[in-house]
Amino acid sequence: DTGVSQNPRHKITKRGQNVTFRCDPISEHNRLYWYRQTLGQGPEFLTYFQNEAQLEKSRLLSDRFSAERPKGSFSTLEIQRTEQGDSAMYLCASSFVRAGFHPPQETQYFGPGTRLLVL
Amino acid sequence: GQNIDQPTEMTATEGAIVQINCTYQTSGFNGLFWYQQHAGEAPTFLSYNVLDGLEEKGRFSSFLSRSKGYSYLLLKELQMKDSASYLCAVRGGNFNKFYFGSGTKLNVKP
Numbered sequence: 344d345t346g347v348s349q350n351p352r353h354k355i356t357k358r359g360q361n362v363t364f365r366c367d368p369i370s371e372h373n374r375l376y377w378y379r380q381t382l383g384q385g386p387e388f389l390t391y392f393q394n395e396a397q398l399e400k401s402r403l404l405s406d407r408f409s410a411e412r413p414k415g416s417f418s419t420l421e422i423q424r425t426e427q428g429d430s431a432m433y434l435c436a437s438s439f440v441r442a443g444f445h446p447p448q449e450t451q452y453f454g455p456g457t458r459l460l461v462l
Numbered sequence: 463g464q465n466i467d468q469p470t471e472m473t474a475t476e477g478a479i480v481q482i483n484c485t486y487q488t489s490g491f492n493g494l495f496w497y498q499q500h501a502g503e504a505p506t507f508l509s510y511n512v513l514d515g516l517e518e519k520g521r522f523s524s525f526l527s528r529s530k531g532y533s534y535l536l537l538k539e540l541q542m543k544d545s546a547s548y549l550c551a552v553r554g555g556n557f558n559k560f561y562f563g564s565g566t567k568l569n570v571k572p
Contacts (some may be wrong), residue, residue: 376560385466385549385562386505399557434504449553450495451560453504 368437484550
């Protein structure tokens with residue numbers, strides 16, 4: 344399977360605990376995105392990487408959220424001191440952006456997501 | 463800021479044609495995307511428009527009018543498996559981020 348993979352697929356945790364999710368993008372993709380989705384809503388942007396550089400982080404994201412992509416391949420999203428409001432589906436998407444094109448040609452491909460439930 | 467509007471829910475009959483509209487307001491528009499999302503699953507890419515006009519891909523077509531900030535997704539010969547949410551997404555703003563609408567839940571009935 345050469346698609347985007349995410350682990351774990353489901354996570355149940357108690358309020359106040361830390362959780363970490365992993366995303367493995369499509370191998371040749373240079374961009375990686377994290378989104379959060381709640382029921383009846385579209386994906387909400389959290390942060391994204393171009394290779395290993397984190398280019399932007401949503402202002403909606405508190406300091407409890409951090410993401411890394413240390414070698415420009417897989418990425419992790421950590422939530423510290425989880426709250427019940429963090430319960431959601433966390434989606435990862437990857438894309439390949441080809442330099443020199445304007446507008447940049449880019450299509451995102453999503454992983455299956457990690458469903459988080461904070462009790 | 464970015465604003466994307468699409469109907470919350472639609473119902474159509476198997477074999478029919480349905481059009482799902484999307485209107486948007488964004489700065490620095492760089493493309494409009496349609497995704498299909500079945501309940502509990504991740505979105506899957508359907509179509510991409512960056513220039514005005516119609517893009518056809520099998521039973522699915524997508525239209526874009528940049529001057530009107532308007533797009534639609536047209537689904538022909540509806541099948542029961544087309545029951546899903548359809549997400550309109552716009553790339554734009556700073557850093558060319560993707561902004562998603564809340565999705566249109568399509569119910570296909572026999």
